[in-house]
Amino acid sequence: MAEQMNVVITGHVDHGKSTVIGRLMADTGSLPDGKLDQVKALCQRTSKPFEYAFLLDALKDEQSQGITIDAARVFFKTRKRHYIIIDAPGHIEFLKNMVTGAARAEAAFLCIDANEGIQENSRRHGYLLSMLGVRQICVLVNKMDLVHYDMRVYKTVVRKFSRFLRGINLREVPFIPVSGMQGDNIVSPSEAMPWWKGHTVLSLIDTFRKESAPLDLPLRLPVQDVYKFTALGDDRRIIAGTVAAGTLRKGDELVFYPSGKKSHVAAIENFPEGTMESAAAGMSAGFTLSEQIYVKRGDLAVRTGEKKPQTGNLMRVNLFWLGREALRRDKDYFLKVGTERVRMRLVDTNKVIDASSLNSDGMKKMVERHDVADCVIAVQRPIAFDLVEDFPQTSRFVIIDGYEIAGGGIIREVLRDKNAEYRDRVMNRNLKWDMGNITRFSRSERYGHKSALVLVGGPEDKRKIAFAKTIEEKLFESDIKVYYLGIESMMAGLDSDMAIKRDGISPDDRDEMIRRLAELSNIFVDAGIVMVAAVPNLSWEEQETILTSISPVQVITIWIGCSGDSSVNTDYVIENPEYSEKDMEAAMEMILNKGISL
Amino acid sequence: MDQLTQLESLSIHILREAYANFRNLCMLWSIGKDSTVLLWLARKAFYGHVPFPLVHIDTHFKIPEMIKYRDRLTREWKLPMLYGENKAALNTKQTFPDGNADRITCCRLLKAEALKNTLNGKWPRYRFNHKAGKYQVDENTEAFTGVIVGVRSDEEGSRSKERYFSPRDGENSWDVGDQPPEFWNQFKTDFAPGTHVRVHPLLDWTETNIWEYIERESIPTVSLYYDQGSGRRYRSLGCGPCTHPVESTAKNVREIIEELQSGKFANIAERSGRAQDKEDGGGLETLRREGYM
Numbered sequence: 001m002a003e004q005m006n007v008v009i010t011g012h013v014d015h016g017k018s019t020v021i022g023r024l025m026a027d028t029g030s031l032p033d034g035k036l037d038q039v040k041a042l043c044q045r046t047s048k049p050f051e052y053a054f055l056l057d058a059l060k061d062e063q064s065q066g067i068t069i070d071a072a073r074v075f076f077k078t079r080k081r082h083y084i085i086i087d088a089p090g091h092i093e094f095l096k097n098m099v100t101g102a103a104r105a106e107a108a109f110l111c112i113d114a115n116e117g118i119q120e121n122s123r124r125h126g127y128l129l130s131m132l133g134v135r136q137i138c139v140l141v142n143k144m145d146l147v148h149y150d151m152r153v154y155k156t157v158v159r160k161f162s163r164f165l166r167g168i169n170l171r172e173v174p175f176i177p178v179s180g181m182q183g184d185n186i187v188s189p190s191e192a193m194p195w196w197k198g199h200t201v202l203s204l205i206d207t208f209r210k211e212s213a214p215l216d217l218p219l220r221l222p223v224q225d226v227y228k229f230t231a232l233g234d235d236r237r238i239i240a241g242t243v244a245a246g247t248l249r250k251g252d253e254l255v256f257y258p259s260g261k262k263s264h265v266a267a268i269e270n271f272p273e274g275t276m277e278s279a280a281a282g283m284s285a286g287f288t289l290s291e292q293i294y295v296k297r298g299d300l301a302v303r304t305g306e307k308k309p310q311t312g313n314l315m316r317v318n319l320f321w322l323g324r325e326a327l328r329r330d331k332d333y334f335l336k337v338g339t340e341r342v343r344m345r346l347v348d349t350n351k352v353i354d355a356s357s358l359n360s361d362g363m364k365k366m367v368e369r370h371d372v373a374d375c376v377i378a379v380q381r382p383i384a385f386d387l388v389e390d391f392p393q394t395s396r397f398v399i400i401d402g403y404e405i406a407g408g409g410i411i412r413e414v415l416r417d418k419n420a421e422y423r424d425r426v427m428n429r430n431l432k433w434d435m436g437n438i439t440r441f442s443r444s445e446r447y448g449h450k451s452a453l454v455l456v457g458g459p460e461d462k463r464k465i466a467f468a469k470t471i472e473e474k475l476f477e478s479d480i481k482v483y484y485l486g487i488e489s490m491m492a493g494l495d496s497d498m499a500i501k502r503d504g505i506s507p508d509d510r511d512e513m514i515r516r517l518a519e520l521s522n523i524f525v526d527a528g529i530v531m532v533a534a535v536p537n538l539s540w541e542e543q544e545t546i547l548t549s550i551s552p553v554q555v556i557t558i559w560i561g562c563s564g565d566s567s568v569n570t571d572y573v574i575e576n577p578e579y580s581e582k583d584m585e586a587a588m589e590m591i592l593n594k595g596i597s598l
Numbered sequence: 599m600d601q602l603t604q605l606e607s608l609s610i611h612i613l614r615e616a617y618a619n620f621r622n623l624c625m626l627w628s629i630g631k632d633s634t635v636l637l638w639l640a641r642k643a644f645y646g647h648v649p650f651p652l653v654h655i656d657t658h659f660k661i662p663e664m665i666k667y668r669d670r671l672t673r674e675w676k677l678p679m680l681y682g683e684n685k686a687a688l689n690t691k692q693t694f695p696d697g698n699a700d701r702i703t704c705c706r707l708l709k710a711e712a713l714k715n716t717l718n719g720k721w722p723r724y725r726f727n728h729k730a731g732k733y734q735v736d737e738n739t740e741a742f743t744g745v746i747v748g749v750r751s752d753e754e755g756s757r758s759k760e761r762y763f764s765p766r767d768g769e770n771s772w773d774v775g776d777q778p779p780e781f782w783n784q785f786k787t788d789f790a791p792g793t794h795v796r797v798h799p800l801l802d803w804t805e806t807n808i809w810e811y812i813e814r815e816s817i818p819t820v821s822l823y824y825d826q827g828s829g830r831r832y833r834s835l836g837c838g839p840c841t842h843p844v845e846s847t848a849k850n851v852r853e854i855i856e857e858l859q860s861g862k863f864a865n866i867a868e869r870s871g872r873a874q875d876k877e878d879g880g881g882l883e884t885l886r887r888e889g890y891m
Contacts, residue, residue: 283607
């Protein structure tokens with residue numbers, strides 16, 4: 001089977017990308033029979049001079065504007081391999097389409113008009129290609145016919161643009177002088193440029209190296225989903241995901257981050273029959289585990305003993321912004337990295353760079369459309385990822401604003417936050433956990449429901465406790481294994497060693513009490529029980545400590561009373577502390593149907 | 599990794615992303631080779647199961663073998679099968695074969711309209727009841743928010759601009775000029791109420807890839823694709839009155855692949871046997887914006 005490669009063609013608007021591709025297709029006989037005649041006939045009908053670019057401009061609105069608005073794909077082959085040529089738009093309005101086209105390329109051509117010279121998007125596209133991870137680039141100095149095939153014009157472009165490329169760490173980039181319109185140096189050497197002894201576009205394309213799949217690297221497998229089609233008569237619990245790096249093998253001991261829980265690969269499943277011994281980088285795999293642990297979408301599977309991924313919720317990143325509205329600090333976003341999706345906020349902007357000139361503005365505190373920035377972001381709960389220098393695949397993220405992908409970037413550094421130390425302890429605890437022979441899944445099946453922690457938060461108020469106790473009662477009536485744990489009981493028992501002063505609890509003691517509550521909750525939920533606990537003045541950090549401890553088991557947070565200045569993430573808010581029966585029903589409905597149903 | 603495995607892996611990845619992100623998901627099955635490959639990929643992605651309904655838009659002018667084949671696989675593979683139709687247009691004979699509509703109008707009524715109202719649940723859907731062995735009106739009338747479709751970018755011009763995850767508004771319209779960015783295998787899985795997302799796992803496949811994969815995986819296909827002795831076969835399937843067989847003696851998958859690679863079809867567009875494509879310059883694209891597959 002022939003090798004396949006995606007090559008993108010980029011550059012400033014009107015610098016002749018579509019013409020170069022059209023010419024490449026036509027001169028190598030890569031067009032379907034009749035296509036060329038069909039387009040020529042259409043041009044004749046509409047009294048337009050024929051252009052090679054029209055071959056690609058299949059859409060009505062695109063032809064009427066005369067510019068490429070989206071990344072179109074055409075298929076092309078040489079004796080060496082099959083190519084998908086992606087025509088990326090050069091107009092700034094369509095930068096998101098350029099990114100879409102370029103991100104799936106393994107190599108790129110960047111077109112610069114010899115007559116017009118280097119333009120804003122010549123530089124911007126160069127910068128984005130480097131950030132998107134496209135390392136093989138060839139610059140086509142196009143429209144040489146318009147400058148009378150003058151070698152000096154060509155050399156000037158080469159000198160100026162090479163300097164720019166070196167500035168963004170792209171070295172030894174080849175250049176070719178071409179004319180898409182006249183067909184010079186596209187498929188055959190140009191007679192008009194006898195001074196050029198180098199490659200044509202056609203001969204150069206085969207020199208792009210096929211990046212070998214990262215098979216020898218440590219394993220990285222973002223968990224995409226966990227399948228159990230019991231209703232369809234299938235009892236296998238299959239962990240599904242695409243191998244991002246390395247090779248997954250039967251018998252491997254895996255650690256799932258950020259929880260740090262471990263288990264062995266029992267079998268790598270296959271369809272229609274049998275199992276496989278291994279699954280290499282790039283493959284969509286699915287496997288069962290020997291020890292049943294709780295794994296969820298967003299976890300990152302790594303082999304024991306290999307380089308650990310990073311875990312954390314505060315990181316330094318490089319990003320580019322495509323959204324109509326600027327990225328700003330006072331707004332919630334979602335971050336998607338691998339298969340993980342988590343709420344995110346911009347914490348700080350270190351540097352905002354205008355990608356077209358590489359001028360930076362250290363004062364700008366937001367990231368506007370088409371800007372590139374170095375900034376710090378925080379996510380709501382700790383997630384697992386890698387740094388770009390270790391594993392580019394698992395360091396890449398996108399940011400969702402509303403319903404849209406509004407930006408993308410790479411993670412450069414993980415920053416320590418308040419909970420970092422506790423996270424390490426939990427990971428260590430999970431690695432050492434000595435599990436009995438009954439798994440959490442067997443318990444869920446026997447009990448008829450999943451376990452969960454129902455946290456009732458809010459201002460200090462006795463009615464919160466009454467609410468929690470009623471929830472316990474109602475769940476018990478619905479045959480749920482449930483337990484109400486009072487904070488008072490904790491203080492009198494587990495926490496009796498701690499100095500509790502008459503005038504309140506010191507912050508350090510409070511942290512330790514929350515940690516103990518988190519550890520105790522972990523044992524309860526591991527035992528298959530729904531635990532209900534009311535915590536007065538629950539803070540965002542405390543909620544995170546609890547989430548860290550029992551992850552990935554569900555925590556359902558209900559807030560009673562004024563939630564105005566609280567940053568706690570709630571599943572249900574009852575503003576009026578004199579809660580009604582309706583509120584109670586809604587809370588029950590949520591716990592039963594969304595939280596703990598099998 | 600060879601090219602087919604590479605294509606297969608990305609398609610499976612996309613199917614799994616769709617399943618993980620959309621609560622009301624379905625897959626369109628046209629009975630043709632492409633969407634049948636898609637169905638096979640779904641069974642591969644979910645290890646023998648298809649965890650969402652398959653939807654077929656029945657124009658009632660389909661070549662009869664297609665419907666027989668659909669119901670045979672539905673039974674054998676225990677598929678969650680649904681079909682929808684434009685009952686009003688059929689009852690009042692507003693169709694091209696009845697002489698009351700031109701080809702494009704007929705396509706719009708029997709396919710685009712039927713599809714829109716089947717997906718949004720406004721018209722009845724018929725679900726195959728495996729116990730009873732027949733189709734019955736489905737009680738579930740919820741709108742589908744994710745629709746998996748087997749289009750390929752090499753089929754015709756407008757399709758080469760598609761995204762893997764492509765948003766549509768309430769009228770099924772496709773805004774070609776303003777599509778979401780899509781990179782690093784991160785797709786548009788967030789959508790506003792009243793809109794839905796089309797998912798295209800086969801975008802990167804070519805016609806040859808499809809046949810090579812059918813050969814490699816031994817996927818059952820409709821007999822209409824093969825010459826049964828008449829020297830003619832169908833290259834693309836659709837409604838009887840508007841789809842014509844091509845002159846070809848390819849009797850099996852291997853012979854079709856050879857014909858595509860070096861034979862007489864190497865440079866002829868696949869849909870050349872589809873009459874509606876030729877009706878007007880951008881007829882198909884106009885229909886496509888309105889939801890036609």
